[in-house]
Amino acid sequence: MNVKRLSIVILAVVLVFCFFGSQAESAAFPAKEITYIIAFNPGGESDIEFRAMQPYFEKALGVRFVPDYKPAAGGALAWQTLASAKPDGYTLAGFNSPHIITQPLTMKDINYKTEEFTYLTMIEYTPAALVVKNGFPAKNLKEFIDYAKANPGKVTVAAVGKFSGPHLNVLQFMKVAGIKLTYIPLQGTGQVKPQIMGGHVDAAFTNSPAAVEMKGTGVSILAVGTEKRMAQLPDVPTFAELGLPIYPRIDRGIFAPHKLPKEIEQKLDKAFYSVVTNKEVQAKLIEAGFVPNPMNAAQTRKYILEQKEQIRKLLDDEKLMQTK
Amino acid sequence: MDIMNHLMQGAAVAFQPMNLLFCFIGVLMGTLVGVLPGLGPTAAIALLLPVSFHIPPVATIIMLAGIYYGAMYGGSTTSILVNMPGEAASVITCLDGHQMAKQGRAGPALGISAIGSFIAGTIGIVGVMLLAPPMAKFALAFGPTEYFSMMLFGIVIIIYMSSGSILKDFMTAAFGLLLGTIGMDAIAGTQRLTFGVLELADGIGFIPAVMGLFGISEILMNVERVVATTLVTEKVKNFLPSMQDMKESIRPILRGSFFGFLIGVLPGPGPVISTYTSYAMEKKLSKTPEKFGTGHIAGVAGPEAANNAASSGAMIPLFTLGIPANSVIAVLLGAFMIHGLQPGPMFIAKYPDIFWGTIVSMYLGNAMLLVLNLPLIPLWIKVLKVPYAILFPLILIFCLIGVYSLNFSQVEIGLMIGFGVLGYFMRKFKFEMAPLILALVLGPMMESNLRLTLLINQGDASIFVTKPISAVFIAVSALLIFSTMIPSIRNRRSKFKEKLGEDDM
Numbered sequence: 001m002n003v004k005r006l007s008i009v010i011l012a013v014v015l016v017f018c019f020f021g022s023q024a025e026s027a028a029f030p031a032k033e034i035t036y037i038i039a040f041n042p043g044g045e046s047d048i049e050f051r052a053m054q055p056y057f058e059k060a061l062g063v064r065f066v067p068d069y070k071p072a073a074g075g076a077l078a079w080q081t082l083a084s085a086k087p088d089g090y091t092l093a094g095f096n097s098p099h100i101i102t103q104p105l106t107m108k109d110i111n112y113k114t115e116e117f118t119y120l121t122m123i124e125y126t127p128a129a130l131v132v133k134n135g136f137p138a139k140n141l142k143e144f145i146d147y148a149k150a151n152p153g154k155v156t157v158a159a160v161g162k163f164s165g166p167h168l169n170v171l172q173f174m175k176v177a178g179i180k181l182t183y184i185p186l187q188g189t190g191q192v193k194p195q196i197m198g199g200h201v202d203a204a205f206t207n208s209p210a211a212v213e214m215k216g217t218g219v220s221i222l223a224v225g226t227e228k229r230m231a232q233l234p235d236v237p238t239f240a241e242l243g244l245p246i247y248p249r250i251d252r253g254i255f256a257p258h259k260l261p262k263e264i265e266q267k268l269d270k271a272f273y274s275v276v277t278n279k280e281v282q283a284k285l286i287e288a289g290f291v292p293n294p295m296n297a298a299q300t301r302k303y304i305l306e307q308k309e310q311i312r313k314l315l316d317d318e319k320l321m322q323t324k
Numbered sequence: 325m326d327i328m329n330h331l332m333q334g335a336a337v338a339f340q341p342m343n344l345l346f347c348f349i350g351v352l353m354g355t356l357v358g359v360l361p362g363l364g365p366t367a368a369i370a371l372l373l374p375v376s377f378h379i380p381p382v383a384t385i386i387m388l389a390g391i392y393y394g395a396m397y398g399g400s401t402t403s404i405l406v407n408m409p410g411e412a413a414s415v416i417t418c419l420d421g422h423q424m425a426k427q428g429r430a431g432p433a434l435g436i437s438a439i440g441s442f443i444a445g446t447i448g449i450v451g452v453m454l455l456a457p458p459m460a461k462f463a464l465a466f467g468p469t470e471y472f473s474m475m476l477f478g479i480v481i482i483i484y485m486s487s488g489s490i491l492k493d494f495m496t497a498a499f500g501l502l503l504g505t506i507g508m509d510a511i512a513g514t515q516r517l518t519f520g521v522l523e524l525a526d527g528i529g530f531i532p533a534v535m536g537l538f539g540i541s542e543i544l545m546n547v548e549r550v551v552a553t554t555l556v557t558e559k560v561k562n563f564l565p566s567m568q569d570m571k572e573s574i575r576p577i578l579r580g581s582f583f584g585f586l587i588g589v590l591p592g593p594g595p596v597i598s599t600y601t602s603y604a605m606e607k608k609l610s611k612t613p614e615k616f617g618t619g620h621i622a623g624v625a626g627p628e629a630a631n632n633a634a635s636s637g638a639m640i641p642l643f644t645l646g647i648p649a650n651s652v653i654a655v656l657l658g659a660f661m662i663h664g665l666q667p668g669p670m671f672i673a674k675y676p677d678i679f680w681g682t683i684v685s686m687y688l689g690n691a692m693l694l695v696l697n698l699p700l701i702p703l704w705i706k707v708l709k710v711p712y713a714i715l716f717p718l719i720l721i722f723c724l725i726g727v728y729s730l731n732f733s734q735v736e737i738g739l740m741i742g743f744g745v746l747g748y749f750m751r752k753f754k755f756e757m758a759p760l761i762l763a764l765v766l767g768p769m770m771e772s773n774l775r776l777t778l779l780i781n782q783g784d785a786s787i788f789v790t791k792p793i794s795a796v797f798i799a800v801s802a803l804l805i806f807s808t809m810i811p812s813i814r815n816r817r818s819k820f821k822e823k824l825g826e827d828d829m
Contacts, residue, residue: 068732070732072522074525107513109520156779162511182780185513187510190647194645198464200467201780
């Protein structure tokens with residue numbers, strides 16, 4: 001009896017598809033595997049994040065998610081590829097902010113615009129932490145700022161990249177705290193750790209998992225860029241707590257090419273939101289060192305556009321814009 | 325005995341049948357990807373990452389580490405047989421290894437590289453066991469200043485290795501440095517010489533360059549030689565190194581292991597510099613330096629030992645500091661993170677079973693590799709008997725697939741072919757490839773470390789000679805340059821005199 005009922009349902013579905021061919025096309029989305037472009041190396045944070053959620057995405061949408069690594073130029077190559085992909089929902093990419101905002105503002109040869117994407121979801125963020133070397137004269141954030149004020153330009157602060165998220169975090173910190181530091185751009189967190197642990201630079205802005213790893217090596221963690229204190233770093237205050245309203249961090253989410261059909265956008269939005277708000281998924285993300293920060297499509301777009309205005313202003317003040 | 329306790333604990337983990345199996349899978353995979361030109365250990369580990377979700381962390385780490393050092397073994401096989409290094413660390417092996425193969429001595433060359441690697445691997449592991457914490461401090465003492473001086477030393481070594489024209493070596497090294505400036509300027513954040521091609525923003529990839537220069541150009545050269553039908557025309561004499569070979573190799577192996585381990589601990593270019601250093605050192609210490617480059621077994625044994633010891637050394641910053649020494653280790657670090665393990669100063673104390681289990685498994689893996697590789701030698705030598713018409717198209721296909729599999733980038737395929745043509749002309753005009761490769765690898769790091777040093781020290785360059793480690797490198801480099809100049813002046817003079825003499829006649 002069940003079999004019979006099932007076959008009637010199938011017949012009905014097939015008939016509906018036949019009659020409403022064009023509409024059925026989007027109603028049937030997704031009908032094949034989805035390519036998910038990862039803008040950074042295998043094993044990196046963007047990869048770890050995707051791998052943790054992949055089975056849940058596949059369950060929610062019923063198709064395979066195939067990762068496609070395109071690591072180059074701090075993510076720009078991957079996002080450029082996405083920008084020129086067909087907006088059919090079968091090519092998606094993970095985005096990192098503020099990278100996605102700073103690149104069109106500071107790099108030449110970038111052919112995508114921050115607002116010309118369909119933002120689908122925000123997943124998590126990695127907060128940054130301010131770390132000082134062993135034996136540095138300042139033991140807390142206030143002392144650090146006082147010391148930097150007394151010695152303008154003398155204190156070296158390292159972070160990953162130029163015009164990158166971490167660089168921007170440093171710029172913002174200097175502006176809000178009213179201090180001047182010498183910025184040391186390094187390549188990758190792997191380089192930041194030995195430089196600060198070896199005392200070759202005075203301070204560093206680094207992602208919080210790296211800061212957690214360095215606990216017990218003599219470096220001091222002065223502040224962290226979350227809203228509330230982190231479970232792994234209960235003794236470390238947030239910047240906001242200490243009177244600096246900044247939240248240095250790298251945000252990560254998923255987006256699709258510009259002008260994605262509304263029905264597909266809604267379907268992906270719903271599916272992704274159910275995954276990023278899933279407690280089991282969030283527990284996995286926390287274990288890997290991330291702070292879950294779920295947003296739906298509309299919230300994500302609004303957040304990115306607000307961030308863009310702030311960053312544009314910051315870069316303008318610092319005269320770092322290469323393109324207008 | 326604390327160490328003995330730890331070792332027993334590690335052995336208990338490593339000898340579990342499941343872990344033995346994953347260790348074997350790892351070294352086998354490693355040997356295979358090492359042998360296939362282009363498919364490097366980074367790609368293999370990345371491909372296997374998803375698998376690692378479903379097996380316990382210890383087994384994952386054991387398997388991935390196996391791939392890493394297994395590939396070090398395998399990489400030299402192609403260097404020796406077809407003059408195509410699988411990775412930067414086996415570039416030097418081509419110099420004498422391939423010459424040996426051409427003289428029908430591929431067996432001893434492969435044999436000594438397996439034995440040398442085993443001895444070096446063993447020394448390296450003992451080193452990791454005993455010295456991990458103090459060595460981690462040593463690695464931390466290296467800041468931008470020290471790195472710059474060490475790389476300068478690396479470049480100077482090129483002059484030392486020169487078997488042909490020093491002038492030509494300088495030219496290729498300078499060209500390599502120039503190519504190294506392509507890409508994003510890490511300090512200023514602007515694009516240099518990329519002509520709007522985003523794939524070039526991170527610089528010219530090492531793999532396309534080395535596969536083009538060595539692999540593709542080798543194929544082009546051989547297309548010209550229609551007469552010979554196989555790569556090695558001479559009869560293969562024996563499969564294993566003779567007693568004489570062993571005697572000539574044992575000192576280079578021990579020296580290579582020692583220095584390789586020390587240099588390998590430094591994150592970054594450790595294994596590559598270790599091979600160049602070992603080769604230069606053996607050539608200088610040898611009573612018959614003129615034999616280097618013509619198929620001298622010490623020229624294979626030393627560098628091969630050095631790169632293996634260096635790959636063990638690279639485990640120290642990973643386990644004790646959570647710092648990846650190179651791209652392979654970086655992927656390995658990613659695997660740790662996926663399992664929620666955070667390598668760092670607390671790692672060994674927190675997860676003794678994983679640390680010691682991995683160390684013991686590395687030892688087992690090295691033994692497995694020896695057992696696996698020695699019997700394979702006759703098989704590899706058969707590869708040399710495959711006619712050109714079949715072998716070279718196959719190699720070409722492997723190169724193309726290999727390069728594409730790295731970043732899925734067509735630009736890199738184009739780059740590889742371009743380097744192939746460049747390599748062809750370099751061979752025609754008798755330019756060495758090794759200086760170009762080393763300069764291409766070290767150039768960008770040298771530049772950024774120089775500029776970082778100056779940034780940190782507010783433009784004061786005297787720091788290079790006032791910091792002790794850096795000063796030693798600078799002093800040794802200066803000495804090396806002087807000592808090479810003297811004989812060359814002397815030689816030229818004596819040649820000049822001879823000429824005068826001839827004219828008088």
